[in-house]
Amino acid sequence: MKLLITGGAGYIGSHVVLAALEKGSKVTIFDNLSTGNKKNINKDCKFVNGSINSLSDLSSLFKKEKFDAVIHLAGKKAAGESMKNPLIYLENNIIGTINLIKSCIENGINILIFSSSASVYGEPKYLPLDEKHSLSPINYYGYTKLAIENHLKWFSDLIGFRYAALRYFNAAGYDLENRVLGLEKNPQNLIPIVMEVASLQRDALDIFGNDYKTKDGTGIRDYIHVTDLAKAHIDALDYLLKKQVSITVNLGVERGYSVLEIIEMVTKISGKKIEYNIVDRRKGDIDTIIADYSLANHLLGWVPENSNLKTIIESTWKVYA
Numbered sequence: 001m002k003l004l005i006t007g008g009a010g011y012i013g014s015h016v017v018l019a020a021l022e023k024g025s026k027v028t029i030f031d032n033l034s035t036g037n038k039k040n041i042n043k044d045c046k047f048v049n050g051s052i053n054s055l056s057d058l059s060s061l062f063k064k065e066k067f068d069a070v071i072h073l074a075g076k077k078a079a080g081e082s083m084k085n086p087l088i089y090l091e092n093n094i095i096g097t098i099n100l101i102k103s104c105i106e107n108g109i110n111i112l113i114f115s116s117s118a119s120v121y122g123e124p125k126y127l128p129l130d131e132k133h134s135l136s137p138i139n140y141y142g143y144t145k146l147a148i149e150n151h152l153k154w155f156s157d158l159i160g161f162r163y164a165a166l167r168y169f170n171a172a173g174y175d176l177e178n179r180v181l182g183l184e185k186n187p188q189n190l191i192p193i194v195m196e197v198a199s200l201q202r203d204a205l206d207i208f209g210n211d212y213k214t215k216d217g218t219g220i221r222d223y224i225h226v227t228d229l230a231k232a233h234i235d236a237l238d239y240l241l242k243k244q245v246s247i248t249v250n251l252g253v254e255r256g257y258s259v260l261e262i263i264e265m266v267t268k269i270s271g272k273k274i275e276y277n278i279v280d281r282r283k284g285d286i287d288t289i290i291a292d293y294s295l296a297n298h299l300l301g302w303v304p305e306n307s308n309l310k311t312i313i314e315s316t317w318k319v320y321a
């Protein structure tokens, strides 16, 4: 199987690349390295430096190579930034992805695995969140993911383009065999920020509110180990190839940890004191987000195997220490 993986130099993409290579696929990584890391470019892959925002970059890529399927992870992922600079998200997440879908269709590729996000749901009306939950994103980032899911559904219904929209919850952890070593640039998510404090790259972290309706007042999120996440892409690809259908599934582990629990585990594993300040809540933050992943389990037979907090933090600390 010849795969194109966009965003394959990024945090999740580099782990998906490993899973694809382990399965015996030939992989081309297409990435503009805007947030990706050169260190993450797997030596067993072909690397093309280009942007999905550029139709000419895509056209020269597809002219030179033939692919059986595309795994699409390239994009911007910071919800807060998307509210301040929506044009960047329009450009990279919507226009770029539409360019890619168009290029796939024009080049006879009709299978795409798409990095969607739990942020398509918005404020939870019940927990755990299943795929039937209403879709009402509360930030522009979430809207960009939903917009692409909607386009994919139209193309699937109209011309049989097949897709898997994978709604990731919070990706965390690193490859257990230490094959991915690139750190996230300017991280906006909790675990890399706590790691930066533990490894003395920053003095302290801000905790945005400790008066949420949770056991210790801090926000609870569903952390999924990135290797479990990566495997789900390969499982989804197999499923699409076998069943000739499109699917949308949650990828989380139906269990959440609070900000303070993450800090406590990082302290325990790293032996470092984590300095933090409690500051005001951020607009749009939610108490608790937890996934129901029974559909992914039912359709793909997927089970998260590495997503306990200790494994997540240990594998991350190995990279940051």
Ligand SMILES: NC(=O)c1ccc[n+]([C@@H]2O[C@H](COP(=O)([O-])OP(=O)(O)OC[C@H]3O[C@@H](n4cnc5c(N)ncnc54)[C@H](O)[C@@H]3O)[C@@H](O)[C@H]2O)c1
Residues within 6 Å of the ligand: 006, 007, 008, 009, 010, 011, 012, 013, 030, 031, 032, 033, 034, 035, 036, 037, 050, 051, 052, 053, 072, 073, 074, 075, 076, 077, 092, 096, 115, 116, 117, 118, 167, 168, 169, 170, 171, 172, 184
């Ligand atoms: N990290 C999470 O918890 C999470 C949760 C839900 C969804 N996602 C989605 O998963 C995908 C990957 O996230 P990540 O955490 O690995 O982020 P990342 O920033 O590490 O990876 C994104 C990659 O895409 C590349 N890229 C960005 N814009 C591009 C463009 N226009 N053309 C070509 N390459 C481009 C970047 O250089 C980077 O290598 C994103 O689409 C993100 O929205 C991530």
